[in-house]
Amino acid sequence: MSVVTSSSFNFKSLSPSPTRPFPSWINNGDTSPSLLLLREISASFSRRSANSFLKKVSCAKSPDDYHATLKSLNSRGRFPRKSLGQHYMLNSDINHQLAAAANVKEGDFVLEIGPGTGSLTNVLLNLGATVLAIDKDPHMVDLVRERFAGSDKFKVLQEDFVKSHIRSHMLSILEGSDSALAKVVSNLPFNISTDVVKLLLPMGDIFSEVVLLLQDEAALRLVEPALRTSEYRPINILVNFYSEPEYNFRVPRENFFPQPKVDAAVVTFKLKHPKDYPDVSSTKSFFSLVNSAFNGKRKMLRKSLQHISSSLEIEKALGVAGLPVTSRPEELTLGDFVKLHNVIARE
């Protein structure tokens, strides 16, 4: 595995037409666009880290290594955009591990959010999957459309994933295919990860697995929240209601270009089929109860749920559900919320 360190990269320092003088140790004779870009970036490194960086670049063999990624972006005059969370994956081992976590194989249908330059897409297509990719950046869409123009197993849409009609896109792709359920594999922009989780996890009738590269701390909070902590939130109830989550492994920040300020982690959500969801009369009223409960996080449920029933009735329902009358939301597991909801719904 070749890990590139570019710790001092700064989005703003990257100018499309480099005019700053480059340090003499970088070969000024080569004027290829990617080397100019590389020099611009490297100008902000120390001499030692830049030397080791260049050495690693020259050793890299992947078609999506540091140099290839820069070249690909530079061929379109593109620079990573912070607002779009554009941190490109440089380590093809990680892309392979993402695909392996979802057990991607010949004949699978895979949704990829944010293909970027297509490094993960390439791995998915090589495994024999059909890929629907959605990217908000029209330049990245053009780039991957061109890169995979020869493949009839690739389709890309230029859309904001959060606003996309993903259910109808997937149903039209799966229609008439033998493949029962599709998979999601994605190196996500961190800023839309919560929205993506909320959108995709309730789609157990369409997807079997959702494998995401998330911010490490966010991943831990989603998968291993501790009861009675401030990190325990309604999204933890949602994650466990709709899926079996698993934290796979941490991905150090050095594997991305440009390097983010935080590490990432691969998380697998095995989606439950709707027939296996916890038994509640209405998911809408269940999550409405959960959200109301957490609205008054420090409050006891007999107070925060007063708009549903009187304090006395909530106390009674808590008792019937086998819970202390003084319960607070962060003390209840998914199972406890299900019991409480069903007791209240029966009354």
Ligand SMILES: C[S@@+](CC[C@H](N)C(=O)[O-])C[C@H]1O[C@@H](n2cnc3c(N)ncnc32)[C@H](O)[C@@H]1O
């Ligand atoms: C972290 S980069 C990952 C790129 C590529 N998958 C890789 O591993 O190198 C995130 C990608 O998501 C795209 N993106 C950002 N916001 C998006 C949104 N709301 N909907 C769809 N794509 C988005 C960015 O343009 C970028 O290509």
